[in-house]
Amino acid sequence: MNHPKVTIASVVEGEGEISALPVLLRRLMYEAQIWDADIQPPFLVDRGRLVRPGGLEAAVEAQVRRVPADHPGGILVVIDAADDCPASLVPSLLAKAEAASPDRRTAVVLANREFEAWFLVSAPSLGGRAGLTEDLKVPANSETLRDCKGWLTHHRRDGVRYRPRVDQPALTQGMDLDLARANSSSSTSSAATSPIWSPESGGIAAHVRPRRSSLRKRHSRRLAGARLE
Numbered sequence: 001m002n003h004p005k006v007t008i009a010s011v012v013e014g015e016g017e018i019s020a021l022p023v024l025l026r027r028l029m030y031e032a033q034i035w036d037a038d039i040q041p042p043f044l045v046d047r048g049r050l051v052r053p054g055g056l057e058a059a060v061e062a063q064v065r066r067v068p069a070d071h072p073g074g075i076l077v078v079i080d081a082a083d084d085c086p087a088s089l090v091p092s093l094l095a096k097a098e099a100a101s102p103d104r105r106t107a108v109v110l111a112n113r114e115f116e117a118w119f120l121v122s123a124p125s126l127g128g129r130a131g132l133t134e135d136l137k138v139p140a141n142s143e144t145l146r147d148c149k150g151w152l153t154h155h156r157r158d159g160v161r162y163r164p165r166v167d168q169p170a171l172t173q174g175m176d177l178d179l180a181r182a183n184s185s186s187s188t189s190s191a192a193t194s195p196i197w198s199p200e201s202g203g204i205a206a207h208v209r210p211r212r213s214s215l216r217k218r219h220s221r222r223l224a225g226a227r228l229e
Contacts, residue, residue, distance in 0.1 A: 006037040006072045008074065010077070011063065012078050013079045020115070022039045056097060059077075060106065064100075067104050078110075112184075116152060121138055138183050
């Protein structure tokens with residue numbers, strides 16, 4: 001019997017995430033031994049639009065048709081927390097996303113402070129990749145640093161600036177996910193939990209229930225191994 005594929009559509013705010021987020025999602029799927037997930041190309045929307053009234057709803061509505069209602073999976077929104085507190089911002093964003101797609105599962109993930117912070121907390125595993133120096137250490141202020149991209153540029157050995165569209169997917173592929181989880185309260189972590197994936201198979205499963213109405217909704221600051229429960 002053929003089971004429908006896990007299908008994930010996503011909304012992102014940065015050009016680098018267009019190629020990096022699918023890399024991360026596939027790695028997480030492979031951890032759960034899901035080999036054939038349908039990871040849709042992310043939908044790029046400026047962060048300013050996403051946090052303005054109606055912006056997130058419009059972005060989520062645009063993704064509904066990409067996720068069949070009877071398939072496991074859902075719509076994932078990934079943006080940088082920047083100066084906002086993830087625990088404060090996520091509940092309102094999640095409520096808007098769910099209202100825009102009541103018959104699809106939705107989840108909102110805020111990287112604290114930005115996607116690249118996940119590279120800093122896994123820095124020892126990235127030495128020598130994408131022009132970075134070999135002996136990298138996790139900075140003490142990895143979760144409060146305002147310019148993670150600048151940190152990556154400063155620690156390159158080739159004199160080239162960090163380039164999100166080129167370097168972000170490569171570093172996403174190379175980072176040690178367990179190290180990132182151990183060193184950060186937000187790395188590969190969800191500020192809100194919603195059952196796009198199921199915890200029964202390590203955070204991602206192909207057998208989650210198809211409707212939102214019977215699902216638990218909880219809020220958390222951790223993304224506990226990208227587990228959207």
